[in-house]
Amino acid sequence: MAANPGGLITGPAVRVRDLHRSFTENGGVLNGLDLDIAPGEFVALIGRSGTGKSTLLRALAGLDRDVAGRGHITVPGSVSVVFQDSRLLPWKRVLDNVVFGLRTADAGARGRQALAEVGLAGRERAWPFELSGGEQQRASLARSLVREPQLLLADEPFGALDALTRIRMHALLRKLCEAHRPAVLLITHDVDEAVVLADRVIVLDGGVVRTDVRVEKDRPRDELRRFLLAELGVEGEGR
Ligand SMILES: Nc1ncnc2c1ncn2[C@@H]1O[C@H](COP(=O)(O)OP(=O)(O)OP(=O)(O)O)[C@@H](O)[C@H]1O
Numbered sequence: 001m002a003a004n005p006g007g008l009i010t011g012p013a014v015r016v017r018d019l020h021r022s023f024t025e026n027g028g029v030l031n032g033l034d035l036d037i038a039p040g041e042f043v044a045l046i047g048r049s050g051t052g053k054s055t056l057l058r059a060l061a062g063l064d065r066d067v068a069g070r071g072h073i074t075v076p077g078s079v080s081v082v083f084q085d086s087r088l089l090p091w092k093r094v095l096d097n098v099v100f101g102l103r104t105a106d107a108g109a110r111g112r113q114a115l116a117e118v119g120l121a122g123r124e125r126a127w128p129f130e131l132s133g134g135e136q137q138r139a140s141l142a143r144s145l146v147r148e149p150q151l152l153l154a155d156e157p158f159g160a161l162d163a164l165t166r167i168r169m170h171a172l173l174r175k176l177c178e179a180h181r182p183a184v185l186l187i188t189h190d191v192d193e194a195v196v197l198a199d200r201v202i203v204l205d206g207g208v209v210r211t212d213v214r215v216e217k218d219r220p221r222d223e224l225r226r227f228l229l230a231e232l233g234v235e236g237e238g239r
Pocket residue numbers: 023029047048049050051052053054055056
């Protein structure tokens with residue numbers, strides 16, 4: 001990332017070049033992957049099962065210590081990750097989960113504010129088991145956003161929720177992203193979710209980016225949806 005003379009950061013938030021990762025001798029999962037994500041850009045990542053989506057996310061999150069050697073990754077200083085399960089600590093109340101590890105004097109106030117933003121005002125002292133699945137994911141989003149990340153990584157965050165809750169969470173995530181403007185990489189199996197939420201949709205195949213399309217807000221969503229389903233090889237199988 002280059003700094004211009006005015007001191008502003010320029011260039012992409014995420015820059016991946018020639019990334020390789022393999023777990024066995026018989027071929028790689030990531031095979032020279034290149035990817036840029038601009039600051040504030042929302043990118044959805046789709047692809048068939050086993051194409052390396054989570055492997056890429058783990059590499060960007062710094063959770064894969066062995067992804068090294070060839071290629072390189074640049075990510076911002078502050079990165080938050082949301083998973084399919086909320087990963088709330090069961091022995092901590094909701095607010096304590098949200099601010100866990102935050103060492104600022106105003107952590108409590110920020111945590112309350114984040115919980116209000118995700119619609120959980122009044123649930124600060126609840127235990128995680130007292131929350132529904134959707135509420136747990138709201139708390140998980142609050143825990144991420146309270147850190148004001150420049151990059152939000154989300155691995156199927158709504159995959160375990162019912163259809164109605166998912167739709168509500170889509171609206172919430174869009175609202176939060178518009179307010180906080182992190183760069184986002186969202187893994188999803190749901191093409192509709194990708195098209196509704198993202199500015200760009202990327203299809204991963206064979207460990208590289210196979211397709212990279214911008215979601216034009218005035219382009220018919222159905223057309224893009226059909227195109228992406230065809231790219232995934234599920235032509236005619238979609239709804
Ligand atoms: N730690 C690991 N050790 C061995 N193999 C692994 C490991 N992590 C991932 N793999 C393998 O790498 C391949 C890609 O896995 P990955 O989880 O990245 O795929 P994915 O695209 O996220 O799949 P899905 O959509 O099913 O979640 C799989 O074949 C998987 O078995």
